[in-house]
Amino acid sequence: MTALLDRPESGIRAVLSGNTGADDVVEGRTVRTTPQCWLTDMDGVLVREEHALPGAAEFLQCLIDKQRRFLVLTNNSIYTPRDLAARLARSGLDVPESAIWTSALATAAFLVDQLPGGSAYVIGEAGLTTALHEAGYTLTDAGPDFVVLGETRTYSFEAITKAIRLIGAGARFIATNPDVTGPSAEGPLPATGSVAALITKATGREPYFVGKPNPMMFRSALNRIEAHSESTVMVGDRMDTDVVAGIEAGLETILVLTGSTTIDDVERYPFRPARILPSIAEAIDLI
Numbered sequence: 001m002t003a004l005l006d007r008p009e010s011g012i013r014a015v016l017s018g019n020t021g022a023d024d025v026v027e028g029r030t031v032r033t034t035p036q037c038w039l040t041d042m043d044g045v046l047v048r049e050e051h052a053l054p055g056a057a058e059f060l061q062c063l064i065d066k067q068r069r070f071l072v073l074t075n076n077s078i079y080t081p082r083d084l085a086a087r088l089a090r091s092g093l094d095v096p097e098s099a100i101w102t103s104a105l106a107t108a109a110f111l112v113d114q115l116p117g118g119s120a121y122v123i124g125e126a127g128l129t130t131a132l133h134e135a136g137y138t139l140t141d142a143g144p145d146f147v148v149l150g151e152t153r154t155y156s157f158e159a160i161t162k163a164i165r166l167i168g169a170g171a172r173f174i175a176t177n178p179d180v181t182g183p184s185a186e187g188p189l190p191a192t193g194s195v196a197a198l199i200t201k202a203t204g205r206e207p208y209f210v211g212k213p214n215p216m217m218f219r220s221a222l223n224r225i226e227a228h229s230e231s232t233v234m235v236g237d238r239m240d241t242d243v244v245a246g247i248e249a250g251l252e253t254i255l256v257l258t259g260s261t262t263i264d265d266v267e268r269y270p271f272r273p274a275r276i277l278p279s280i281a282e283a284i285d286l287i
């Protein structure tokens with residue numbers, strides 16, 4: 001075992017263990033030394049501001065070489081998996097579109113499970129409308145079963161007004177993810193969670209959020225690759241979404257410190273990931 005981050009004074013101790021073939025115990029938590037399947041967050045783990053993070057390309061290649069089933073996850077519902085695969089390729093990361101799981105796909109999977117062949121009024125971009133179409137949904141503003149809210153760069157007052165009236169008339173309110181802002185080069189952009197709050201204020205109805213931190217996002221991802229929670233690891237950069245949802249979905253969790261969380265932030269939470277690694281590069285030996 002190689003101690004990477006050892007902070008006994010804070011009660012935080014994370015280790016990178018070798019593949020011994022047996023489960024190791026880290027601070028009382030069992031970690032799986034040879035996981036069969038991997039879920040990994042995208043932003044802050046593999047890429048940051050459209051640039052690949054060190055070790056990300058090698059990590060993905062190792063998953064492919066060792067024939068591990070894996071999915072790259074994002075709460076962003078703007079893009080289709082094909083769009084995202086192309087964006088990742090421009091960053092130097094080779095991820096097949098079939099290995100990308102978005103909150104839009106998770107939302108479509110959830111809706112099909114709830115009501116196959118239903119209808120929805122959608123506020124969102126191609127990532128969401130394509131996912132719902134491919135799941136057999138009809139997109140309409142005439143008495144839809146659901147109002148589905150996702151991310152867009154052009155939230156229109158007219159569309160939000162329509163959503164509010166349809167929800168008032170009985171449509172069920174679903175949102176792809178609760179993130180209140182999204183990043184841009186110029187500063188934060190209002191995102192799905194903020195617009196959902198506006199609609200909630202106007203209607204008195206709370207949406208059901210499908211994306212992280214709802215563990216539903218991970219459970220539908222597991223189903224997609226026929227993985228089992230006991231043999232799957234989740235890698236993320238946020239305690240309040242990736243790690244908590246991973247724990248709730250029964251996954252082993254790895255926090256990497258290349259995104260929005262520092263080692264000192266970890267202490268503020270009442271739960272711990274199984275491992276804390278400096279970056280995705282240190283996860284390669286665990287594959």
Ligand SMILES: [Mg+2]
Nearest residue numbers: 041043044237
């Ligand atoms: Mg992230």
